[in-house]
Amino acid sequence: MTAAISVHDVTVHYGEVLALDHASLDIQAGRVCGLIGMNGSGKSTLFKTIMGLLRPDSGTVRVEGENPAKARKSGVVGYVPQSEDVDWAFPVTVRDVVMTGRYAHMGFTRHARKADHDAVDHALERVELTEYANRQIGQLSGGQKKRAFVARGIAQGATILLLDEPFAGVDKRSEATITRLLRELAGDGATILVSTHDLHALPDLADEAMLLMRRVLMHGEPGLVLQPDNLALAFGLDVMNRGDN
Numbered sequence: 312m313t314a315a316i317s318v319h320d321v322t323v324h325y326g327e328v329l330a331l332d333h334a335s336l337d338i339q340a341g342r343v344c345g346l347i348g349m350n351g352s353g354k355s356t357l358f359k360t361i362m363g364l365l366r367p368d369s370g371t372v373r374v375e376g377e378n379p380a381k382a383r384k385s386g387v388v389g390y391v392p393q394s395e396d397v398d399w400a401f402p403v404t405v406r407d408v409v410m411t412g413r414y415a416h417m418g419f420t421r422h423a424r425k426a427d428h429d430a431v432d433h434a435l436e437r438v439e440l441t442e443y444a445n446r447q448i449g450q451l452s453g454g455q456k457k458r459a460f461v462a463r464g465i466a467q468g469a470t471i472l473l474l475d476e477p478f479a480g481v482d483k484r485s486e487a488t489i490t491r492l493l494r495e496l497a498g499d500g501a502t503i504l505v506s507t508h509d510l511h512a513l514p515d516l517a518d519e520a521m522l523l524m525r526r527v528l529m530h531g532e533p534g535l536v537l538q539p540d541n542l543a544l545a546f547g548l549d550v551m552n553r554g555d556n
């Protein structure tokens with residue numbers, strides 16, 4: 312079976328900095344995969360490569376069998392960015408943000424039609440943000456902001472969803488809501504790659520987990536990947552000793 316996300320032997324440099332070093336992974340459709348790695352291990356770089364925003368120095372990336380930039384432009388790939396990467400003061404409403412998910416489906420004029428408005432309404436309902444639709448995006452809680460971007464992916468009809476630390480700065484209740492939502496979307500056939508530092512929540516969230524340290528150190532069942540010996544590989548000895556302190 313062809314993987315929904317396929318990264319083969321990919322190397323990426325930023326100038327002298329080696330960010331991905333012969334990284335390879337395959338994720339099958341309908342799976343939620345948790346991406347774990349310390350700061351600077353290449354998680355965001357991996358996302359950008361899967362979205363076709365960065366061209367690898369070597370190696371190949373396929374998204375649903377397609378060139379990644381082409382897949383992104385056709386709306387196949389939805390992205391929930393890290394909070395730091397968003398200008399929350401920008402004067403747009405929650406509805407506006409979700410509507411950007413429809414751009415791939417609109418013509419060059421970006422004129423929203425009934426089908427676009429209906430898709431946005433449906434997506435807002437699905438993430439339980441209907442009552443916040445006309446709020447400026449910065450006036451939401453951390454968890455609501457993340458849900459707004461998940462709604463953008465739903466409105467877009469994305470079948471691949473990439474989430475860069477969606478649980479950072481999010482309360483437990485929102486975390487549970489987002490987890491439930493991602494599980495539902497995967498149940499509908501979406502393929503989901505989510506980076507997180509919240510290791511305790513991973514077994515509820517993900518079907519599989521991946522340890523990244525410029526290359527994929529391990530990829531498998533969350534229970535196995537989260538074994539202390541394996542985490543020590545990705546994070547160093549501190550994680551192994553954390554329970555003893």
Ligand SMILES: Nc1ncnc2c1ncn2[C@@H]1O[C@H](COP(=O)(O)OP(=O)(O)OP(=O)(O)O)[C@@H](O)[C@H]1O
Nearest residue numbers: 325328329330348349350351352353354355356357
């Ligand atoms: N635009 C850039 N120019 C130069 N170096 C970069 C650039 N973006 C990332 N890097 C470097 O590439 C490496 C991987 O960065 P990346 O952002 O992919 O890691 P990350 O795992 O997402 O980190 P974090 O958890 O802190 O977000 C790091 O050493 C980082 O400093």
